[in-house]
Amino acid sequence: MSAREEILSRLRTATADIITQPGARGEVPVIGVASPGPEQTLELFAENVADYRASVTRCRPDEVGQAVAAALVRARAHVLLVPDGVDATWVEPLRDSGIRVVRDEGLTADQLDGIDAVVTASRVGIATTGTIVLDHADDQGRRALTLVPDQHVCVIRADQVVHDVPDAVAMLDPVRALTWISGPSATSDIELDRVEGVHGPRTLDVVIVS
Amino acid sequence: MTLQTTSHTFLGMPPFPEAARAALANTQQRRNLAHATATIRGKRALVVGEVERWEELRVAGADAKDEALHHLPHYLEQLEENLTARGATVHWARDAEEANRIVVDLVRATGSDEVVKVKSMATQEIELNEALEAAGISAWETDLAELIVQLGHDRPSHILVPAIHRNRAEIREIFLREMGTVGRAAPEDLTSEPARLAEAARLHLREKFLRARVAVSGANFAIADTGTLVVVESEGNGRMCLTLPQTLISVVGVEKVLPTFADLGTMMQLLPRSSTGERMNPYTSMWTGVHEGDGPQDVHVVLLDNGRSAVLEDELGRQALRCIRCSACLNVCPVYERTGGHAYGSVYPGPIGAVLNPQLRGTSSPIDKSLPYASSLCGACFEACPVRIDIPALLVDLRTKVVDEASGRSPEAASMRATAWMFGDHRRLEAAQRASTLAGRLLGGRSLRSIPGLGAWTQARDVPNPPRETFRQWWARTHGDDEEAGS
Structure with a gap:
């Protein structure tokens, strides 16, 4: 008997006493907090993102370029990676700044390691947890782009922010690769002392556009 | 009923009280543990307190796992179908030996002599690193705590923070002594500042991430109705392993299945708050088979039994398979807080280990016979468990089994038999x-x-x-x- 057949048969024997059918529990319950209003949700989101020691900027749509440039200057970034689908106006002000803009032309991991920062859009934000979810569409790029460079500038529209975790799960397409980001990478492995910045981007800048 | 074979590492482990006595004499470890468990207990209490409907979430979490466990063959077949449809290859492993053989063969087929690893309880359980080493393949642990344990030639003592028994000065010494022997050395002026130690780990591991061609991971959840695998982490080492190499092999216990993607709406609230005491962990990766042009293009999933089907047979005991390895029960346990994880003689320490180990391995060895008694039955573990595993009830049930198996041989059993005869007339x-x-x-x-x-x-x-x-x-x-x- 193959391992597959044997394991499945063991599991069938083990559950022989179960008389319900799969799915008998009914619909998955949605347990979360309802949004008290769009502005409160947005404020909570900004507060919780900042609580992870990510820096948060709120701006109007025509100010995104300035916000991105300011974040790059703060972190002293010289080389910025821009995925193809990113709104051109977000990097427009960088033209004469001395910050070099590069595109993803099949960059290797080693090449990505030489890049200081990346700017992306995002799919959904979660207020109660201060989380940003990327689904790696064209305006976010493949997963490695937002992982290897040391700074991630992430732009999110106010209408992409939902209140609680189940709202976000309902909006996501599981067929896509998904990355949930809550603050910069961190570890508490040494005496439970929190240290920000281990392997992922050590600087996370979130620009909320409304 | 096919139980798990006890590995050589834990074979001949003394019973819990004996191992605990040695651990209790280590005052440094006791101090580290008391500090760590108290800190994390406080954080957890704070963020759990924020969620008004926490009890409803616990019930929903238990229901989701029970739905999957009660119909495990159905959901596993569905998971396999969806994974295969999305370009992944599914393998089945009856036991540790078979799982290790599958992984070793897959790595060999790539021609690589090394793998980078994401922290995974399942691969620790099957002792995959040892099997890879025996096959001439280096396995690099990339979680900071796992790195400390590996470089220190040590064993993990906690599910979430495996190096909890080490303090910063010890970690500095280990890094200075060992890093250079397996890769980029630690800087000579390394201090015991946690930020400096983390920086040393970042530099040491980065060269391994950038050149790695094969990664091995576990999974926190495997979603049946989509074929999605989920890894929850903090440091970004998980993302590195899951994204950069060409080949990804994930070893997943059969009990990790969740029926639907919507169940993540519950689980992603329960796990981070219970585990690290955060509203959300820094990084979670979800992938569904092969994503064209993004991440590993050769994706394998090894579904592991290794004693789980035997645990599932027990009507009461099967609830232990709901465990999502958050480690909340360890942090609230007065016994664990004093003895630490090593005394439990397994990769699963603390209250859940006192239940799972005798269930998975049977109660024939001295350590597994003694584990159900490694508890005062205070009930704190049940209160903390995000999927409502009634650990005290399971411990009492296992104690009955241990006594029954010893029937006729212990003075207690003999006197009970004599009493029964006497009261009979x-x-x-x-x-x-x-x-x-x-x-x-x-x-x-x-x-x-x-x-x-x-x-x-x-x-x-x-x-x-x-x-x-x-x-x-x-x-x-x-x-x-x-x-x-x-x-």
């Missing part, structure tokens, strides 16, 4: 009582200090002297006429 009871009152009269005012065979129990207790007259004897003396009618 009123003439025997009366004869025994006559004998005991005789003993009582003989003892007079002296007390009974020890009983042969019960030495340990009577060391700290005096046995009450038998009365000079029993109730039955008194009744017969004063109401002699009614005795026949009453019996």
Whole structure:
């Protein structure tokens, strides 16, 4: 008997006493907090993102370029990676700044390691947890782009922010690769002392556009 | 019923009380543990307190896992179908040996002599690193705590923070001594500042991430209705392993299945708050088979039984398979806080380990026989468990099994048998009582200090002297006429 057949048969024997059918529990319950209003949700989101020691900027749509440039200057970034689908106006002000803009032309991991920062859009934000979810569409790029460079500038529209975790799960397409980001990478492995910045981007800048 | 074979690492482990005695004598470890568990308990309490509907979430979490466990063959087949449709290859492993063989063969086929690893309980359980090493393949642990454990030639002592028994000074020494022997050395001026230690780990591991062609991971959840695998982490080492190499091999216990993607709406609230005491962990990766042009293009999933089907057979005991390895039960346990993880003789320490290990491996070894007693049954673990595993009830049930298996051999079992025989007939009871009152009269005012065979129990207790007259004897003396009618 193959391992597959044997394991499945063991599991069938083990559950022989179960008389319900799969799915008998009914619909998955949605347990979360309802949004008290769009502005409160947005404020909570900004507060919780900042609580992870990510820096948060709120701006109007025509100010995104300035916000991105300011974040790059703060972190002293010289080389910025821009995925193809990113709104051109977000990097427009960088033209004469001395910050070099590069595109993803099949960059290797080693090449990505030489890049200081990346700017992306995002799919959904979660207020109660201060989380940003990327689904790696064209305006976010493949997963490695937002992982290897040391700074991630992430732009999110106010209408992409939902209140609680189940709202976000309902909006996501599981067929896509998904990355949930809550603050910069961190570890508490040494005496439970929190240290920000281990392997992922050590600087996370979130620009909320409304 | 096919149980898990106890690995050489834990074979011959002394019973828990003996191992605990050694651990208790280590004051450094006790101090580290007390600090760490108290810190994390406080953080957890704070973020769980923020969620008004926490109890509803716990019930939903338990229901989701029960739905999957009760119909495990159905959901596993669905998971396999969806994974295959999305370009992943699914393998099945009856036990640790088979799982290790599958992984070793897959790595060999790539031609690589090394793998980077995401922290995974399942691969620790099957001792994959040892199997890879034996095959000439280096396995690099990339979680900071796992790196500390690996470089220190040590064993993990906590599910979430495996190097919790080490303090910063010890970690600095390990890094300075060992890093250079397996890759980029630690800087000579390394201090014991946690930020500096983390920086040293970042530099040491980055060269391994950038060149790695194969990664091995576990999974926190495997979603049946989509084929999605989920890894929850903090440092970004998980993302590195899951994204940069060409080949990804994930070893997943069969109990990790969740019925639907929507169940993540519950689980992604329960796990981070219970585990690290954060509203959300820094990074979670979800992938569904192969994503074209993004991440590993050669994706394998090894579904592991290794004793789980035997645990599933037990109607009460199967709830232990709901465990999502958050480690909340460790942090609230007064026994774990004092003994640490090593005394449990397994990769699964603490209250859940005291249940899972004897379930997975059976109760034949001294360590597994003693684990159900490694608890005061205070119930804190059940209160903290995000999927409502009734650990105290399972411990009591396992104690019954341990006693039953020892039947006829222990003094307790022998005396219970004798008692049953005596109570079985009123003439025997009366004869025994006559004998005991005789003993009582003989003892007079002296007390009974020890009983042969019960030495340990009577060391700290005096046995009450038998009365000079029993109730039955008194009744017969004063109401002699009614005795026949009453019996």
